[in-house]
Structures are given as structure tokens and as C-alpha cells.
Amino acid sequence: MKRMLAVLVAVLAALAAGAVPAGAAGNWAVTYLDPLPGRFEGGKPYALGFWVLQHGNHPFEGRLGPVGLRLTGEGGKSLLFNGTALPEAGHYATAVVVPEGTWKVQGVQGTFQPYDVGTLVVPGGLKLNPVQKESIDAFVANGRDYWDEVRPPGFPDLPGATVKIDTQRAATEAGPAVVTAAPQEPAASPPATAGRAAEEPGGVPAYTLLLAAAGGALLAAAALRWPPLSRALSRRLSRRRSDDEPGPPADTSSETIVISG
Structure with a gap:
């Protein structure tokens, strides 16, 4: 036994x-930022555009989940700014208002592990971590272009027709319907892990x-x-069959009421 x-x-x-879903088996993505403001001041709003690309070179096809920018400051204080989906595949926007200090910037990437974008000093600027050139080289080698004029920074315009993919972006996944400058203080929760399985709310993974x-x-x-x-x-099955057998029919004659005309 x-x-x-x-x-x-x-x-x-x-x-x-x-x-286990592919995202939980070590899949990964990269967050790219659009051109940034020249300087950040404390307490002022700044609109930021960013891209979430699987393997750093193509939009994720399917249900990605919530995206945004998370800023972690001294003492562990964390600010989360939800992203709103833009028309381009994998393109999002948010607006941030950050107090003075030094902040670690991460891209929240739905089903993928967060990506370290860089370090923001307020007042001052955002120093981006270097992006792997291999990601753009892989995009060129693949020969599939997903964007028109508006595209991730550094990604060249490839010849041929634009490839359209279904990203299944839902308003509940992409954040609020309009860009907001109000940061959200996230509730205490376990740290994000690589490959969080994409699931329907309240559902059970297959x-x-x-x-x-x-x-x-x-x-x-x-x-x-x-x-x-x-x-x-x-023995258990025998008892269950015995309990399920119907009993003798009840005598309902005494409950019948006859009304004569």
C-alpha cells in the first residue's frame, strides 16, 4: 500500500x-517607457506612456491582466499607478504624482513577473536600466511588425503589412477608464511571482x-x-443505496377536501 x-x-x-500555465514556467516580458519628461518635481502630475512586450519584442496575445507602474521608496513605501490601454497593441498610459525622494520603478506586467525599469530621483530624473539589444534584434529577425507610426522606442518600421493580433484588453484589466493622477496605496499582499496563471475572477484554473x-x-x-x-x-455504497430507496407511498386520502356543488 x-x-x-x-x-x-x-x-x-x-x-x-x-x-502549469506557460507564464508560471519562466515566461517573461519587458516594460519600455516612451520619451520621458526632462525633470520630475515632487507633487506634480506627469503622464507616462509605456509598453509591455512578451520576450521584449512582441505584444502578448491573450488575457494579460492588470498592468501599471509601481514605485517603491525608502522605508518600503509603495505607490501603484494603474495603466490604461491605448489603441496600439501592448501600449498603455498612466499619470504619476510622486513625493520627493528616491524611488525604484517597476513595470507591473499582468501575468508576467514585474520588470525593473530604473531609478527615479525627485526632484530630478529617471535613470533607465539598459535594455537588451537582443530583444530588438529578435524583433527584426522575426519580421513581424505590430505597429504603424506609434511604436515602442527603438523598434524600427519593418517592411510589409502590419500584423494585427487579438490582445483581449478589458477595461477591468487595464485599470481605470481614464488616466488618473491619484496613486493607489496597494493593500498588503504576497509579492508577485513569475508566471501568475491568467484566470477568470473567482474561477478555478483548469x-x-x-x-x-x-x-x-x-x-x-x-x-x-x-x-x-x-x-x-x-459497505458505504450499500448504505447509500438503502437510504436512496423510496419509502411506501403516503396515504393522502385524509387530506383530500371535496367541495360539492
């Missing part, structure tokens, strides 16, 4: 490894149902091979 249980655990672990079904089937097989468990299940 111990050997059978060990096999059951091994099979479920193998199913779990193969059923791979958990697969694991449950596989576990039930293996437990049933174990019961058939282990006599004590098999007999216990048989």
Missing part, C-alpha cells in the same frame, strides 16, 4: 509540472481540475487493490 501511495504522489507531481480527476482515479484504483479499503467502500 505504501508503494502504491508513493506512485500516486509521483504521478500527481508529474501532472502538476506539465499542467489544471487544478485535471489534478483532482487524476487523483480520484488513482485513489479508486488503489481501493480495488487494497481489500480493507475496498470492503469499506462497498
Whole structure:
């Protein structure tokens, strides 16, 4: 029996490894910022455009999830500015109002792990982390262009027709319907992990149902091979059939009322 249980655990672990969504298996994305203001002052609003590109070279096709910019300051204070989807695939905008200080800037990328954009000093400027040239080289080598005149900074205009993809952007995922300058103080929550599975609100990921079904089937097989468990299940099923059998029909004649004309 111990050997059978060990096999059951091994099979479920193998199913779990193969059923986790791609985003949870190490997929990644990059946040690029549009041209920035020359200087940031404390307490003033600034509109910022940014791009979230899978593998750093193409828009994510499907349900991405919430995006935005997160600023983390001294003492761990965090400000989250939700992004609003723009017409271009993978393009978003937000407006920030930041107090004076030094802030770490991260791109919140929906189902992908946050991306370190750079360091913002207020008053002062935003020093961007260097972007890997290989991402743009891969975009050129792939030969698929997703944008017209408005495109990520540094991405050349490729010859040929523009490739249209379905990004399934929903207002509830992209943030508020209009750009807002009011930062949101995020509630305490576990840190974002790589590949958070894209799910419907309140739903259950499909791979958990697969694991449950596989576990039930293996437990049933174990019961058939282990006599004590098999007999216990048989007795339980017999009692359930007995409880489900209908009783004798009730005599309703005494409850019948006859009204004569």
C-alpha cells in the first residue's frame, strides 16, 4: 500500500509540472517607457506612456491582466499607478504624482513577473536600466511588425503589412477608464511571482481540475487493490443505496377536501 501511495504522489507531481500555465514556467516580458519628461518635481502630475512586450519584442496575445507602474521608496513605501490601454497593441498610459525622494520603478506586467525599469530621483530624473539589444534584434529577425507610426522606442518600421493580433484588453484589466493622477496605496499582499496563471475572477484554473480527476482515479484504483479499503467502500455504497430507496407511498386520502356543488 505504501508503494502504491508513493506512485500516486509521483504521478500527481508529474501532472502538476506539465499542467502549469506557460507564464508560471519562466515566461517573461519587458516594460519600455516612451520619451520621458526632462525633470520630475515632487507633487506634480506627469503622464507616462509605456509598453509591455512578451520576450521584449512582441505584444502578448491573450488575457494579460492588470498592468501599471509601481514605485517603491525608502522605508518600503509603495505607490501603484494603474495603466490604461491605448489603441496600439501592448501600449498603455498612466499619470504619476510622486513625493520627493528616491524611488525604484517597476513595470507591473499582468501575468508576467514585474520588470525593473530604473531609478527615479525627485526632484530630478529617471535613470533607465539598459535594455537588451537582443530583444530588438529578435524583433527584426522575426519580421513581424505590430505597429504603424506609434511604436515602442527603438523598434524600427519593418517592411510589409502590419500584423494585427487579438490582445483581449478589458477595461477591468487595464485599470481605470481614464488616466488618473491619484496613486493607489496597494493593500498588503504576497509579492508577485513569475508566471501568475491568467484566470477568470473567482474561477478555478483548469489544471487544478485535471489534478483532482487524476487523483480520484488513482485513489479508486488503489481501493480495488487494497481489500480493507475496498470492503469499506462497498459497505458505504450499500448504505447509500438503502437510504436512496423510496419509502411506501403516503396515504393522502385524509387530506383530500371535496367541495360539492
